[in-house]
Amino acid sequence: MKVLIAYTTKKGSTREVAEKIGKVLESEGIEVQLSDLKDKPEPDGYDATIIGAPVIMGNILHRAPRFVKKHLKTLEQKPFACFALGGMLAEDTSDNREKMLVILSKITGLIKPAAIGLFGGKYDDDRDYRNWDKISSWADELVEKIQ
Ligand SMILES: Cc1cc2nc3c(=O)[nH]c(=O)nc-3n(C[C@H](O)[C@H](O)[C@H](O)COP(=O)(O)O)c2cc1C
Numbered sequence: 001m002k003v004l005i006a007y008t009t010k011k012g013s014t015r016e017v018a019e020k021i022g023k024v025l026e027s028e029g030i031e032v033q034l035s036d037l038k039d040k041p042e043p044d045g046y047d048a049t050i051i052g053a054p055v056i057m058g059n060i061l062h063r064a065p066r067f068v069k070k071h072l073k074t075l076e077q078k079p080f081a082c083f084a085l086g087g088m089l090a091e092d093t094s095d096n097r098e099k100m101l102v103i104l105s106k107i108t109g110l111i112k113p114a115a116i117g118l119f120g121g122k123y124d125d126d127r128d129y130r131n132w133d134k135i136s137s138w139a140d141e142l143v144e145k146i147q
Contacts, residue, residue, distance in 0.1 A: 001030050002045070003146065007052040008037040008063040013122035014085050017135055018052045021083070021117075024139035037063040043071050048079040048146040054121055055086035055103050065106040075111055079146040082107055083117030083138070090120050090129040114145040 003025055007018040015036070022032040035041035043049045053064035064082070068075060084104050088096045100118045101108070108116065117138040120129030 001047045001147070002033070003030050003048045003050060004033050004035060004041060004043055004046040005050045005052065006035045006037050006041050006043075006067065008061045008067075009054065010056060010061065011122075013128075013130065014052050014054045017083065017085060017119060017130060018050075020132065020135050021050065021052075021139040021142070024136055025143065028140075028143045030143065037067050043074050043078075046078070048081070049075055050080075050142070050146070051082045051107065052117075053082075053084055055084055055088070055100065058103065060084060060103050060106050065110065068107050068110050072110060079114045080111055081113045081115040081117070081142055081146060083119060085119050085121035085130070087121045087123055087127075087129065089118060090127070092118075092120065092131075092134075115142050117142075 005018050005022050007014050009015045022034050025032050051064050053061040086100050122128040
């Protein structure tokens with residue numbers, strides 16, 4: 001199985017999360033292609049696609065929904081999952097998850113994901129709210145969901 005993990009990032013923390021998810025999938029025998037959306041990856045040819053993006057100024061970084069819109073026909077035919085990073089998830093409360101889901105509806109309003117990952121983000125070294133255990137277990141559970 002070959003999976004595309006396509007991310008967009010301003011400062012790199014989403015790329016690192018995409019890399020972590022990729023490592024977990026690879027450890028389960030899945031072939032992974034990581035790609036920055038800037039490089040305009042093409043989702044055909046993959047058995048599943050995972051998109052990752054941060055929330056910036058109240059919005060999901062625009063390249064992610066733009067990619068989904070552009071490739072909707074292809075993406076709809078195979079398993080699709082998405083994840084988002086947000087500073088607001090420094091506190092992982094149901095209220096904050098709900099807010100993130102509303103922001104993510106720019107993507108989930110277009111296509112129904114097999115899984116949605118909501119993770120804390122990183123502003124700088126002193127304010128890094130990424131929870132690597134949560135990220136790893138989400139990726140672990142993803143393996144079955146995208147088969
Ligand atoms: C300019 C700026 C604006 C941000 N706006 C928000 C926001 O509105 N809501 C939120 O939850 N996080 C916000 N964040 C936090 C980012 O989601 C977090 O830093 C994320 O990890 C950035 O991802 P990146 O390193 O891949 O660019 C903001 C960060 C920056 C730098």
